[in-house]
Amino acid sequence: MNDTTAEPPKKSWWQRLTGGLKRTSGALGTAVADLVTKRKLDRAMLDDIEDVLLRADLGTEVSVRIADAVGKGRYDKAISADEVKDVVAIEVEKVLSPVAKPLEIDAAKQPFVILVVGVNGSGKTTTIGKLAAKFSAEGRKVMLAAGDTFRAAAIEQLKVWGERTKSPVIAGAQGSDSASLAFTALTAAKEQQRDVLLIDTAGRLQNKSELMNELEKVVRVIKKVDAAAPHAVLLVLDATVGQNALSQVEAFHRTAGVTGLVMTKLDGTARGGILVALSEKHKLPVHFIGVGEGVEDLAPFAAKDFAKAIAGIEA
Numbered sequence: 001m002n003d004t005t006a007e008p009p010k011k012s013w014w015q016r017l018t019g020g021l022k023r024t025s026g027a028l029g030t031a032v033a034d035l036v037t038k039r040k041l042d043r044a045m046l047d048d049i050e051d052v053l054l055r056a057d058l059g060t061e062v063s064v065r066i067a068d069a070v071g072k073g074r075y076d077k078a079i080s081a082d083e084v085k086d087v088v089a090i091e092v093e094k095v096l097s098p099v100a101k102p103l104e105i106d107a108a109k110q111p112f113v114i115l116v117v118g119v120n121g122s123g124k125t126t127t128i129g130k131l132a133a134k135f136s137a138e139g140r141k142v143m144l145a146a147g148d149t150f151r152a153a154a155i156e157q158l159k160v161w162g163e164r165t166k167s168p169v170i171a172g173a174q175g176s177d178s179a180s181l182a183f184t185a186l187t188a189a190k191e192q193q194r195d196v197l198l199i200d201t202a203g204r205l206q207n208k209s210e211l212m213n214e215l216e217k218v219v220r221v222i223k224k225v226d227a228a229a230p231h232a233v234l235l236v237l238d239a240t241v242g243q244n245a246l247s248q249v250e251a252f253h254r255t256a257g258v259t260g261l262v263m264t265k266l267d268g269t270a271r272g273g274i275l276v277a278l279s280e281k282h283k284l285p286v287h288f289i290g291v292g293e294g295v296e297d298l299a300p301f302a303a304k305d306f307a308k309a310i311a312g313i314e315a
């Protein structure tokens with residue numbers, strides 16, 4: 001007899017990743033398959049392939065490079081969609097391998113201070129919650145600071161994550177000064193010997209200079225307590241904003257000295273190639289990617305897996 005109450009089997013990370021990137025890989029795969037049928041490879045086909053890659057937001061440099069690599073030794077020959085996908089995966093991996101770096105928590109720094117920045121809705125608070133869950137599971141003592149003092153919901157959301165992960169949350173009233181909250185949190189984290197302090201910040205638009213100034217102030221104040229902190233500044237980027245992500249990196253890097261990236265919502269776009277364009281341009285470490293809303297949907301970034309998944313290659 002079938003047990004209808006049984007939970008569906010848990011998905012592996014590979015299934016989540018390929019499932020999450022399906023919109024990008026699907027669009028790419030269909031377009032490439034249409035291009036290569038009943039044609040021999042020529043310059044026009046390579047231009048078309050380049051266009052397909054540009055539409056997935058891989059950026060000009062990488063798209064041209066991939067098209068050139070596809071063309072090498074194949075002119076006037078029939079080519080299969082799988083051959084093209086293989087080249088895409090190889091070239092994308094070359095771009096991503098140097099930036100795929102784990103977020104290392106230096107246990108000698110107590111607390112290891114992680115400042116989390118990014119525009120509204122990029123997934124900062126959720127990412128902090130997921131990281132708190134991960135660090136707690138590793139046996140680290142975590143503290144959370146609700147530095148997004150503009151948004152009452154963000155404070156509440158962080159408190160929920162605090163309860164879930166049994167991590168104390170330092171929060172002020174809505175509208176209170178985020179720099180002084182960061183100061184209070186870091187002082188408390190030192191006193192209570194927490195291993196990791198995750199500081200949330202308000203969503204800041206790069207064209208709002210007063211907000212950028214405030215972010216600078218948060219960093220300045222943190223340094224008053226510990227000159228070496230923050231030890232990591234994570235920029236959380238929403239993949240669905242496409243090319244806008246490139247300018248966000250520039251603005252936040254200038255202001256807060258971003259040390260690594262987290263890209264969320266890769267499941268919500270057919271243009272997941274933006275992570276490749278961004279890696280080619282800025283070469284900042286990519287620590288984690290998100291392909292869904294669940295805790296298990298945020299995972300360390302692995303270049304080869306991502307390259308294969310985006311090219312639509314089966315495991």
Ligand SMILES: Nc1nc2c(ncn2[C@@H]2O[C@H](COP(=O)(O)OP(=O)(O)OP(=O)(O)O)[C@@H](O)[C@H]2O)c(=O)[nH]1
Nearest residue numbers: 120121122123124125126154203264265290291292
């Ligand atoms: N589909 C999908 N949704 C995500 C992912 N990561 C986060 N989200 C959702 O995105 C929404 C915004 O996330 P928040 O964490 O509130 O974003 P935030 O950057 O803290 O936003 P503010 O507090 O407004 O600055 C939430 O509904 C999350 O569940 C992801 O990888 N995939």
